[in-house]
Amino acid sequence: MSEEKYGPNHPATLISELCKLFYNNGWVTGTGGGISIRDVENQPNIVYIAPSGIQKERLSPDEMFVVELPGKILQTPNDDESRKRNLDLPDNYQYKPLACTPLFLSCYNLRDAGACIHTHSQNAVMATLIFEDKVEFSMSHIEQIKALPQLEVNRETGKVEKVGSMQFFDTMVLPIIENTPHEEDLTETLQEAIVKYPGATAVLVRRHGIYVWGENVWKAKVYNEAIDYLLELAIKMHQNGIALVKK
Amino acid sequence: MSEEKYGPNHPATLISELCKLFYNNGWVTGTGGGISIRDVENQPNIVYIAPSGIQKERLSPDEMFVVELPGKILQTPNDDESRKRNLDLPDNYQYKPLACTPLFLSCYNLRDAGACIHTHSQNAVMATLIFEDKVEFSMSHIEQIKALPQLEVNRETGKVEKVGSMQFFDTMVLPIIENTPHEEDLTETLQEAIVKYPGATAVLVRRHGIYVWGENVWKAKVYNEAIDYLLELAIKMHQNGIALVKK
Amino acid sequence: MSEEKYGPNHPATLISELCKLFYNNGWVTGTGGGISIRDVENQPNIVYIAPSGIQKERLSPDEMFVVELPGKILQTPNDDESRKRNLDLPDNYQYKPLACTPLFLSCYNLRDAGACIHTHSQNAVMATLIFEDKVEFSMSHIEQIKALPQLEVNRETGKVEKVGSMQFFDTMVLPIIENTPHEEDLTETLQEAIVKYPGATAVLVRRHGIYVWGENVWKAKVYNEAIDYLLELAIKMHQNGIALVKK
Amino acid sequence: MSEEKYGPNHPATLISELCKLFYNNGWVTGTGGGISIRDVENQPNIVYIAPSGIQKERLSPDEMFVVELPGKILQTPNDDESRKRNLDLPDNYQYKPLACTPLFLSCYNLRDAGACIHTHSQNAVMATLIFEDKVEFSMSHIEQIKALPQLEVNRETGKVEKVGSMQFFDTMVLPIIENTPHEEDLTETLQEAIVKYPGATAVLVRRHGIYVWGENVWKAKVYNEAIDYLLELAIKMHQNGIALVKK
Numbered sequence: 001m002s003e004e005k006y007g008p009n010h011p012a013t014l015i016s017e018l019c020k021l022f023y024n025n026g027w028v029t030g031t032g033g034g035i036s037i038r039d040v041e042n043q044p045n046i047v048y049i050a051p052s053g054i055q056k057e058r059l060s061p062d063e064m065f066v067v068e069l070p071g072k073i074l075q076t077p078n079d080d081e082s083r084k085r086n087l088d089l090p091d092n093y094q095y096k097p098l099a100c101t102p103l104f105l106s107c108y109n110l111r112d113a114g115a116c117i118h119t120h121s122q123n124a125v126m127a128t129l130i131f132e133d134k135v136e137f138s139m140s141h142i143e144q145i146k147a148l149p150q151l152e153v154n155r156e157t158g159k160v161e162k163v164g165s166m167q168f169f170d171t172m173v174l175p176i177i178e179n180t181p182h183e184e185d186l187t188e189t190l191q192e193a194i195v196k197y198p199g200a201t202a203v204l205v206r207r208h209g210i211y212v213w214g215e216n217v218w219k220a221k222v223y224n225e226a227i228d229y230l231l232e233l234a235i236k237m238h239q240n241g242i243a244l245v246k247k
Numbered sequence: 248m249s250e251e252k253y254g255p256n257h258p259a260t261l262i263s264e265l266c267k268l269f270y271n272n273g274w275v276t277g278t279g280g281g282i283s284i285r286d287v288e289n290q291p292n293i294v295y296i297a298p299s300g301i302q303k304e305r306l307s308p309d310e311m312f313v314v315e316l317p318g319k320i321l322q323t324p325n326d327d328e329s330r331k332r333n334l335d336l337p338d339n340y341q342y343k344p345l346a347c348t349p350l351f352l353s354c355y356n357l358r359d360a361g362a363c364i365h366t367h368s369q370n371a372v373m374a375t376l377i378f379e380d381k382v383e384f385s386m387s388h389i390e391q392i393k394a395l396p397q398l399e400v401n402r403e404t405g406k407v408e409k410v411g412s413m414q415f416f417d418t419m420v421l422p423i424i425e426n427t428p429h430e431e432d433l434t435e436t437l438q439e440a441i442v443k444y445p446g447a448t449a450v451l452v453r454r455h456g457i458y459v460w461g462e463n464v465w466k467a468k469v470y471n472e473a474i475d476y477l478l479e480l481a482i483k484m485h486q487n488g489i490a491l492v493k494k
Numbered sequence: 495m496s497e498e499k500y501g502p503n504h505p506a507t508l509i510s511e512l513c514k515l516f517y518n519n520g521w522v523t524g525t526g527g528g529i530s531i532r533d534v535e536n537q538p539n540i541v542y543i544a545p546s547g548i549q550k551e552r553l554s555p556d557e558m559f560v561v562e563l564p565g566k567i568l569q570t571p572n573d574d575e576s577r578k579r580n581l582d583l584p585d586n587y588q589y590k591p592l593a594c595t596p597l598f599l600s601c602y603n604l605r606d607a608g609a610c611i612h613t614h615s616q617n618a619v620m621a622t623l624i625f626e627d628k629v630e631f632s633m634s635h636i637e638q639i640k641a642l643p644q645l646e647v648n649r650e651t652g653k654v655e656k657v658g659s660m661q662f663f664d665t666m667v668l669p670i671i672e673n674t675p676h677e678e679d680l681t682e683t684l685q686e687a688i689v690k691y692p693g694a695t696a697v698l699v700r701r702h703g704i705y706v707w708g709e710n711v712w713k714a715k716v717y718n719e720a721i722d723y724l725l726e727l728a729i730k731m732h733q734n735g736i737a738l739v740k741k
Numbered sequence: 742m743s744e745e746k747y748g749p750n751h752p753a754t755l756i757s758e759l760c761k762l763f764y765n766n767g768w769v770t771g772t773g774g775g776i777s778i779r780d781v782e783n784q785p786n787i788v789y790i791a792p793s794g795i796q797k798e799r800l801s802p803d804e805m806f807v808v809e810l811p812g813k814i815l816q817t818p819n820d821d822e823s824r825k826r827n828l829d830l831p832d833n834y835q836y837k838p839l840a841c842t843p844l845f846l847s848c849y850n851l852r853d854a855g856a857c858i859h860t861h862s863q864n865a866v867m868a869t870l871i872f873e874d875k876v877e878f879s880m881s882h883i884e885q886i887k888a889l890p891q892l893e894v895n896r897e898t899g900k901v902e903k904v905g906s907m908q909f910f911d912t913m914v915l916p917i918i919e920n921t922p923h924e925e926d927l928t929e930t931l932q933e934a935i936v937k938y939p940g941a942t943a944v945l946v947r948r949h950g951i952y953v954w955g956e957n958v959w960k961a962k963v964y965n966e967a968i969d970y971l972l973e974l975a976i977k978m979h980q981n982g983i984a985l986v987k988k
Contacts, residue, residue: 030394030473088465120391122480129489143920143949144861147771168922181415208390218829226771233863242870277641277720335712367638369727376736428662455637524888524967582959614885616974623983673884675909702884
């Protein structure tokens, strides 16, 4: 249907497909979380974002918001009568953008991200609870860390650039920011964390979940998978009294 | 087949579809649990209920009971010879309504629910066992709580109404009622709990499972997913010595 | 293909289908475990049994052994050249019957079972390890127990008969037998356990797994699911210091 | 498409298929891990190997490297314009062989393996962490051990040969080697471990994962499943204070 309309690698198609995968992983149950993809190849200023409050595993590509960077909504699923709308919804349903839209936009604007993922992964939440008195999560000497990017500030441009992959003996450091009652109020502290931790490609939100981004959708997906693997392992290590950072 | 007969959003189709999903989640294994949906859009007095004792993941839409509120059985899968009956069953099989039928009806009659879900989720059972001396389960300051409805008693009508969503810092309180040898004997205490806890959209049953309802099937599904997520997280928090209600 | 040949409810088709399901549940990984179904409706003396050593999730209905009770092999997958054989196997592959064949036959002969399931479920193995000094596993006051049959010895015939379902407050008691180096050497102790525990529809094997049977394939499946649910819950309860039998 | 081109049992098809299965098992998330299959039946000197850095669950059979033993790369996915390339990748993408290629080749050359599997299974990593001061993982008296091969050195040829299956009371011993910053630097210690432990069909890599091989792809798959089952069980036993080797 609408997948044929957009093609298999169109951002709207991929958001719909990945939301199904993430639902099965328990990352976006109960309509939590969301995905956003920038059209890096064709229209690098255009970003597609999943709508709010819809069953993530049932999204059709026609239901995305389209935003022009740095942040102008170009199109909502409400605009176009011909769009295939989610069968669960009443005819007069008004789609709303995700409350985390400004957070996604921060990743695009501050880091030139190609895609942003937000999940309520229990591994992320537990990591922030086990270390409730800490503002950083650190872990080293696990092979999976090598799936993450080595990021550095380019002194000339001031931009964060990927210069390779992290090494086995490197310490992955993820900032943990405190949750706020309204998701959009996270924007400022998320931006501060992004600036303060140029080596991080993700930010944990206490008692809430995680934001992960990457240079394109597949890298964002890989980083999210690798970090979730590491957080899951970290919780098991902690429960078995094994230090997360090897001395 | 019979999905074509009813259409993809017919209550009978959705019960069949959601039972498969719930089976895969481990919520209705061993024929436990069940789902009921009210035909909110077309016949708001008519409720569809899954039959008892059938493999929940193999139900066809033709196998549902149809009940007129407040509680008259209009149709059973035994009535109609042309119905497509479950292939596993002998020709003379007599379908029986779920023992939890009066509990589902209580949610419809007391709360104007659009759908009711009953599962034997191990997270629900464990939550009632870890707090075996308590009659309430409480949890606060987790983002996923925001997926639950903010409910209030309308002073004029006396009815419980949804006035928004719970906030991050709100405390979700679910009543826990004691199990009884016969499921129908839970009806009275379930009704008492529903009346006593106007802010709750679910009731835990000790050593048994949970009842969750919502204003329509998708909301009931979201509430059930969000509550199960919270119960699973609560058990992990408890095992790690983390308080469920933040002071 | 061969499912069309046999029809969707033929024992050979159902063994193939259920092995896929059980593989996904982690019950028959690494070619462990197996399923056998008696053709209760059409040829009550004929039993179909999965072969040994084959990837359980890739079995075709053509690959079953056919046994006439009490125990004569009528047909092996080696007999018939026209059978669709598993694509993984060399042309000259000689199928072997499961080592647990005599154990399945014991359930048919001693209990008139309609189907037998053997899994290496980790929940079953852990239950026998946590209670390594016990020869019985007992659990009470969990709703899921009601999915199990109430069995009684008929004084006239001496046969074990299903007289209803277990009650919530009943204690499920499963015998635990010691494992032996060769699976067929379990036969005698399994038979003794079956005779000694007329109320049980399953036998645990220490450090090995479980045998479950029922009056037909769907009941055996339900009993297996319910028992595995209870064993999984029991391990969690034990780890949280909660007694398995309520006083 | 390309599955039709190669046929369902071609090594390239099977790598693609098994990578999907392994992804769902959490063994190769985040592009970690990999599979290699030797064309035992038709071209026993030819080995197919998955490429590096690609989403393992999205590999097409056209994307494999082809290597002639003992180690000459015959073909890369970059060579052939007509190959169906992974849709996620830019047109000028240069495929790279897995960093674990020399480790796979070691298994082929030292053990005449028919297939090699490398995963980042958390059970494998946890087993090396729980026993961080040990260079061997040992476990006995669990039925699933019987899925593993009994291996012996043939005194005449000096080659390791499969002489049967392990017994229930046998002790499975897997060497644990220390991880290195670069995966190819594991080659020497892996080879030493393979030589030193002729009875093992797998090697654990500390804080990294596991290498498993077998006489053909299906045996390698079964050994990998059985070992992962045993490692998962071992962690649970350890957490419950149960000795892994029965005295």
